[in-house]
Amino acid sequence: MIVALLIVHGLLAVTLLGAITHQAWSVVPRGTAAGSLSFVDRFRSVDSGAYATAIVVLFAVTAIGGGLLYPQYRLDVRTALEDMQMRAANGVFEIKEHLAAIGLGLLPTYWLFWRAPLVPEQAAARRYLTWLLAFVVWWSFLVGHVLNNIKGLLP
Amino acid sequence: MSASQRRPSVEIFSMLFGIVYLTCFYMDWAPFRYYPDARTFHLKITPQDGPAILWYGWVSAAAVVSAAVALLVPRQLAVRLQPAWAWAVPLIIVVLMFVYERRWFM
Numbered sequence: 001m002i003v004a005l006l007i008v009h010g011l012l013a014v015t016l017l018g019a020i021t022h023q024a025w026s027v028v029p030r031g032t033a034a035g036s037l038s039f040v041d042r043f044r045s046v047d048s049g050a051y052a053t054a055i056v057v058l059f060a061v062t063a064i065g066g067g068l069l070y071p072q073y074r075l076d077v078r079t080a081l082e083d084m085q086m087r088a089a090n091g092v093f094e095i096k097e098h099l100a101a102i103g104l105g106l107l108p109t110y111w112l113f114w115r116a117p118l119v120p121e122q123a124a125a126r127r128y129l130t131w132l133l134a135f136v137v138w139w140s141f142l143v144g145h146v147l148n149n150i151k152g153l154l155p
Numbered sequence: 156m157s158a159s160q161r162r163p164s165v166e167i168f169s170m171l172f173g174i175v176y177l178t179c180f181y182m183d184w185a186p187f188r189y190y191p192d193a194r195t196f197h198l199k200i201t202p203q204d205g206p207a208i209l210w211y212g213w214v215s216a217a218a219v220v221s222a223a224v225a226l227l228v229p230r231q232l233a234v235r236l237q238p239a240w241a242w243a244v245p246l247i248i249v250v251l252m253f254v255y256e257r258r259w260f261m
Contacts, residue, residue: 067211071191074208091259098180098252101214102245105172105221108165109241125238132242132249 002072006148009065016058017141023051024134027127048130052114056107059137063100066144077147089147096143103136163233164225166241171221173248176213181255185212 025044037045073093081089110133113126146153179185187196189212192205200207 070208070210071189071194074206075191079206087259091256094259095253095256097210098176098256099249101176101210101217102173102248102252104214105176105217106169106245109169112162112165113238113241122238125241128242128246132246135249 002069005065005069009062009069010144010148012058012062012065013137013141013144016055016062017137019051019055019058020130020134020137022046023048023055024130027123027130049114049116049118052111055133056111059103059107059133063104066100066140081147081150086150089150092143093147096140099136099139103133103140106133106136161234163230163236164228166236166238167228167233168221168225169241170244171224172217173245175220176217177248177252179213179216180209183209184216185209186216187212 022043023046025040026046026048028044030041030044078090078093106129110129113122113129118126187198188200188207188209189196190201190204190207193201195201195204197204197207
């Protein structure tokens with residue numbers, strides 16, 4: 001059961017990572033470029049607002065999944081990391097916990113600022129909220145995967 | 156978004172959420188603790204039940220306190236908040252959290 005939940009958590013995280021990365025790139029200010037579109041141009045040429053609700057739902061569901069997995073982590077993984085004296089590994093996970101919580105708190109405002117019709121005066125706030133949430137998602141994703149595979153990654 | 160369409164209480168909620176969460180964490184205070192070994196929740200510290208998880212308590216406390224304060228702040232006062240506060244305060248919280256958590260890497 002816990003393995004199935006971990007896989008679903010990971011798959012949701014991949015989906016969330018894709019959505020938030022598209023949106024985060026789409027709000028990067030760009031100059032007026034002539035000529036054909038590059039891969040990066042195409043990557044960020046998305047309807048940014050269309051991602052917001054999906055990102056809120058994915059973030060919330062992924063965080064709930066992480067919350068359900070947490071007891072197993074606390075008992076098995078964290079104890080093992082402490083036994084191996086891997087303080088940094090415990091530290092990056094503790095930061096992940098905090099970032100996930102702060103991200104949860106951000107969701108209502110993030111969603112509100114992305115609600116149509118988009119207000120030009122709030123473009124900066126929308127951009128920085130999106131980047132902050134993208135940082136939270138990237139940190140959580142990378143730390144989750146590294147810790148999940150840490151026994152295989154380290155000698 | 157016009158002034159009448161703004162929801163400043165939502166912005167206050169998000170700003171306070173991180174502050175309350177980080178305060179609870181820093182003070183090592185949670186309204187309840189979960190003991191995964193015993194699979195029980197306790198309001199008090201119960202070391203005989205093994206390691207405790209405080210995260211659920213911190214998140215719950217942050218949600219309840221922030222929602223209560225956000226609803227209590229008068230709208231006339233709340234609408235004075237600039238949209239920049241909505242991202243600047245959480246960013247400061249994240250920076251403070253990183254500063255505190257350096258302890259793991261020293």
